Amino acid sequence: MTDTLNPAERCGYPRARNLLSVAYCRVKRGEALETYKPVRVLIAENQRDLSDVMSELIDTEPDMQCVGQVSDASQVVAAARNSSANVLILDLMLQGGSGLPLVEQLTSALPGLRVIIFSGLAGSDEVAREAKRRGAAAILTKGCDFQLLLQTLRSTTSEAAAS
Structure with a gap:
């Protein structure tokens, strides 16, 4: 048998x-x-409730862990450097400034970090092109299904491991 x-x-x-x-x-x-847990996620989101929910849901996945949350643009780079994150969920509208300029800074300073733009503005073609040009691995709108977010977290992490 x-x-x-x-x-x-x-x-x-x-x-x-x-x-x-x-x-x-x-x-x-x-x-x-x-x-x-190969998917270690840092969340940079200005809406604390949304950030908390994402963190809790990510932590329920057997292969994922939320390693930190920040809401201010000035905290993102330091948090990414000081955490074990290999994926950053980055809102474009953070307290203290836009997340978009941080994409290039983060991807060049931390080559193992994959940045996923997660924003209400991500549906704009111009914003999406600019985020990709600066090095974002993926772009999702805040209205996306949570399963799509999980799938994107996993796929960007596997792509980074394969490269």
Whole structure:
């Protein structure tokens, strides 16, 4: 008889979608000493309620962790340098200034950091072109489905690991 269960199902964690999730489930069951979450997210968002909700939802994912939140443009670079983040969710309308000029500064100073623009303004073609030109890995509108945000976080992290 052929074993048709995927590794996640064999581990007894049907929600897991890949081997990394299996590793996480083993940690939860006490089968491993530690886990590594490859998607470490820093959130730069001026709306604290939205930032808190995103952080909580990201932390429920077995392969993700929110490593910090900032709301002021002047805090973003320092927070990115001092955190273990490999992905930054960046609002364009931060307290103290625009997030757009930060994209180029961050991507050149921290080449391992992927920047995802997450803004109500992201639907503008001009803003999207400028963000991409400055080095943004992806651009999402605040009205997007949360699953799309999760998918984008994962794909930008895997692209960075592959390069």
